[in-house]
Amino acid sequence: MTKRDNTLLKEAIGQYWNEHIHDLEIVKHDIGTLGFFEDLDEYRFDKLRYLPELVDFSSFKGKTVLEIGCGAGIDLARFAAGGAIVTGIDLSQTAIDLARKNFELRGLKGTFVVADGEALEYADGSFDVVYVHGVLQYTADARQMAREAHRVLKPGGQFIGMVYNRQGWLNIMSKFFKVELEHEDAPVLDKYTIGEFKTILTDFDDVKIVPERFPVKSRLQGGLKGLLFNTFFVGTFNLIPRPLVRRWGWHLMAFANKAVR
Numbered sequence: 001m002t003k004r005d006n007t008l009l010k011e012a013i014g015q016y017w018n019e020h021i022h023d024l025e026i027v028k029h030d031i032g033t034l035g036f037f038e039d040l041d042e043y044r045f046d047k048l049r050y051l052p053e054l055v056d057f058s059s060f061k062g063k064t065v066l067e068i069g070c071g072a073g074i075d076l077a078r079f080a081a082g083g084a085i086v087t088g089i090d091l092s093q094t095a096i097d098l099a100r101k102n103f104e105l106r107g108l109k110g111t112f113v114v115a116d117g118e119a120l121e122y123a124d125g126s127f128d129v130v131y132v133h134g135v136l137q138y139t140a141d142a143r144q145m146a147r148e149a150h151r152v153l154k155p156g157g158q159f160i161g162m163v164y165n166r167q168g169w170l171n172i173m174s175k176f177f178k179v180e181l182e183h184e185d186a187p188v189l190d191k192y193t194i195g196e197f198k199t200i201l202t203d204f205d206d207v208k209i210v211p212e213r214f215p216v217k218s219r220l221q222g223g224l225k226g227l228l229f230n231t232f233f234v235g236t237f238n239l240i241p242r243p244l245v246r247r248w249g250w251h252l253m254a255f256a257n258k259a260v261r
């Protein structure tokens with residue numbers, strides 16, 4: 001990956017995410033209402049059915065969890081509802097304002113800060129868990145963000161992350177049908193092979209990568225394209241036994257530990 005001019009790029013990234021709330025196009029309720037956050041949660045966990053199966057959000061009671069790039073705090077609210085002590089940071093002020101509102105409306109406790117996940121202001125060994133879902137691929141220097149995630153983890157702490165799979169079915173389809181991916185217009189959108197993702201996570205021990213996120217019916221595509229996708233493609237793909245198609249999962253989930261030395 002080429003070295004980028006990070007300061008300007010970071011400004012552009014923050015600005016982009018101030019103007020593009022993730023999954024906004026499916027929301028039925030007014031921005032910032034409880035219905036809005038419930039819509040986001042319902043859509044996210046319908047699309048990402050694998051996520052609560054792989055991450056038991058309720059199992060971190062009393063643990064300190066940092067989410068880098070928390071967006072509107074949808075996942076962090078699940079950690080907090082399960083009793084975790086949570087902190088969310090994001091480059092985008094809009095994201096942090098929404099996350100705060102989300103927590104206030106749900107009666108949850110959390111700390112939220114506009115900050116750069118590549119330069120965290122936390123001491124070494126501050127958190128039990130660092131969660132970075134759908135963020136490394138949008139930042140200027142993913143390796144630096146992973147380095148920071150490792151630094152602020154306690155020895156024995158757990159890293160959970162997700163990037164997009166360059167060899168994933170959605171990337172292949174988008175290239176073949178010349179259909180843009182969501183947020184293809186973001187200042188940075190990188191995709192990784194499993195090997196490249198492991199290189200980013202080189203500081204961690206016990207790195208396990210699990211490809212996930214197989215086709216589900218789309219609420220976004222209409223017309224003939226939508227009909228073909230939802231009926232033919234989704235149906236056929238899901239008939240194939242998972243082990244045969246796993247390496248083409250669109251999301252590469254990573255689970256790793258910081259070694260106790």
Ligand SMILES: C[S@@+](CC[C@H](N)C(=O)[O-])C[C@H]1O[C@@H](n2cnc3c(N)ncnc32)[C@H](O)[C@@H]1O
Pocket residue numbers: 013014017022068069070071072074089090091092095115116117118132133134135138139140
């Ligand atoms: C696709 S959204 C994902 C939000 C949330 N994690 C989710 O899964 O819905 C990417 C988020 O990463 C944030 N982000 C990108 N680079 C960042 C950085 N260097 N530091 C902190 N946040 C960053 C963006 O502002 C944006 O809110």
